[in-house]
Amino acid sequence: MDDTDRYAYVFDFVRSVPVGKVVTYGQIADEVYAARLTARDVGTAMRFAPRDVPWQRVVGAKGYLPIAKRSPELHLQQRRLLEQEGVAFLAGDTYRVDMRLSQWLPEGQSQGSLFDEGTT
DNA sequence: CCGCTGACTCGCG
């Protein structure tokens, strides 16, 4: 693959994320093996994301929003966009998305929490 | 080509 196509896999994957769902940087790096990128590179890729890419649906591990640390403004916008799409945040925490409810799992992937659900 | 930075993660205290 050409270097110029490297991020294209990432962008395409993000575009495939349904409204109301989110994916993590690490998940993308792992899922889009064709791009051969690390989670951090996915973050770099998002800076180059075309306008038609729903960047707000990409979150950090555990639903944390890494952008919050660098740009409070982008963090606010991301949170607002996600809330519009119906993505739930953890109660009293504007920095974390409720991954159990909103993480998008491409076909085939099993959600570990389905087994851990009955914790009580 | 070299060194630093960063929209990340994971592991340890």
Add this chain to the structure above:
DNA sequence: ACGCGAGCCAGCG
């Protein structure tokens, strides 16, 4: 549960 440091590797000056 939380902060901190190390590892990673592609951009950028």
